[in-house]
Amino acid sequence: xxxxxxxxxxxxxxxxxxxxxxxxxxxxxxxxxxxxxxxxxxxxxxxxxxxxxxxxxxxxxxxxxxxxxxxxxxxxxxxxxxxxxxxxxxxxxxxxxxxxxxxxxxxxxxxxxxxxxxxxxxxxxxxxxxxxxxxxxxxxxxxxxxxxxxxxxxxxxxxxxxxxxxxxxxxxxxxxxxxxxxxxxxxxxxxxxxxxxxxxxxxxxxxxxxxxxxxxxxxxxxxxxxxxxxxxxxxxxxxxxxxxxxxxxxxxxxxxxxxxxxxxxxxxxxxxxxxxxxxxxxxxxxxxxxxxxxxxxxxxxxxxxxxxxxxxxxxxxxxxxxxxxxxx
Numbered sequence: 001x002x003x004x005x006x007x008x009x010x011x012x013x014x015x016x017x018x019x020x021x022x023x024x025x026x027x028x029x030x031x032x033x034x035x036x037x038x039x040x041x042x043x044x045x046x047x048x049x050x051x052x053x054x055x056x057x058x059x060x061x062x063x064x065x066x067x068x069x070x071x072x073x074x075x076x077x078x079x080x081x082x083x084x085x086x087x088x089x090x091x092x093x094x095x096x097x098x099x100x101x102x103x104x105x106x107x108x109x110x111x112x113x114x115x116x117x118x119x120x121x122x123x124x125x126x127x128x129x130x131x132x133x134x135x136x137x138x139x140x141x142x143x144x145x146x147x148x149x150x151x152x153x154x155x156x157x158x159x160x161x162x163x164x165x166x167x168x169x170x171x172x173x174x175x176x177x178x179x180x181x182x183x184x185x186x187x188x189x190x191x192x193x194x195x196x197x198x199x200x201x202x203x204x205x206x207x208x209x210x211x212x213x214x215x216x217x218x219x220x221x222x223x224x225x226x227x228x229x230x231x232x233x234x235x236x237x238x239x240x241x242x243x244x245x246x247x248x249x250x251x252x253x254x255x256x257x258x259x260x261x262x263x264x265x266x267x268x269x270x271x272x273x274x275x276x277x278x279x280x281x282x283x284x285x286x287x288x289x290x291x292x293x294x295x296x297x298x299x300x301x302x303x304x305x306x307x308x309x310x311x312x313x314x315x316x317x318x319x320x321x322x323x324x325x326x327x328x
Contacts, residue, residue, distance in 0.1 A: 001048065001049065002035060003051060003063065003070060004070045007020055007022055007023065014075060027074060033074070034069075034070045035048075038070075039070055042144055043142070047062075051066060062128065062129065065124055065125040065128050069118075069124075069125045071121075072117050073118045075114060075118070076115055076118040080111070119170050119171050120169070122170045126157070130155050130157045140207045145207075146205045149204050150205060151180050151184065153173075153180065153222055156168045156169065156170055159172070159226060161222070162225070166230065179229050179232050179233050183229045183232055184225060187224060187277075187281070193299060193305050196297055199299065200217065200221075213291055217287065221284065227277050234270055234273070289307050289309050290309050
């Protein structure tokens with residue numbers, strides 16, 4: 001079941017930029033790829049089925065956001081293919097009468113703009129789902145939801161809150177999420193301990209209601225995870241590793257007055273990020289040691305990680321065994 005089935009739907013979301021005369025059979029392969037490879041892993045097959053005939057207004061809104069994301073993602077992929085055709089003589093350009101060929105910089109600008117709009121449409125879809133997740137049990141009970149929420153920062157909503165310095169686009173989130181399993185293990189799990197980290201993760205994966213303390217703990221964890229993940233990713237954000245070597249992205253085509261930062265600037269950015277990391281780590285440690293007790297975060301409280309706050313050490317009865325005088 002495909003949610004986008006006509007050229008008119010492309011025109012509806014893309015507007016004057018889209019030629020309604022394009023036959024849908026030219027677009028369908030890109031639509032199928034966008035839905036199956038991009039959308040379904042995020043929404044889950046069960047919710048996709050519900051969107052075929054949405055019964056309530058909320059689902060109708062989800063359907064519209066989903067269709068928009070599919071259209072722009074498919075359009076982004078189709079644009080490149082529409083620049084050429086493949087025949088018996090090999091690859092060739094399209095040449096239409098009474099039309100003027102675009103300059104390369106114009107093509108680059110259009111492709112960059114389409115990619116940005118495709119990213120924004122997907123971001124809007126995920127923002128809407130996250131905002132209304134309590135009303136969408138089909139999504140929150142799906143394997144797709146559980147898989148995404150294995151990470152502490154599963155959507156752009158949480159990334160934007162934890163790291164407002166970066167453009168919290170879906171493509172940025174996906175790039176950073178490649179590093180997150182490692183940074184979660186090295187910087188967050190080690191501070192919480194395996195037991196508390198797993199407890200928090202399990203409750204989030206299964207959609208269980210978090211306590212006030214757990215919600216606050218999750219916020220502190222994200223405030224640490226976001227900058228430390230960007231700190232680790234930053235040196236390679238403009239680097240592409242290929243089987244035949246390493247490539248450096250040194251410019252952004254079609255974007256005016258922008259260029260890749262030099263190594264010294266990267267080092268400076270990383271130094272600033274590390275200051276954030278140290279601050280966030282201290283705040284997380286302080287919160288844990290201040291909040292943990294025999295009933296709150298008990299697994300952490302009973303572990304070697306717990307350190308009683310200065311001046312608030314737990315009082316214990318003095319050992320008077322074998323002593324002449326009784327001590328208090």
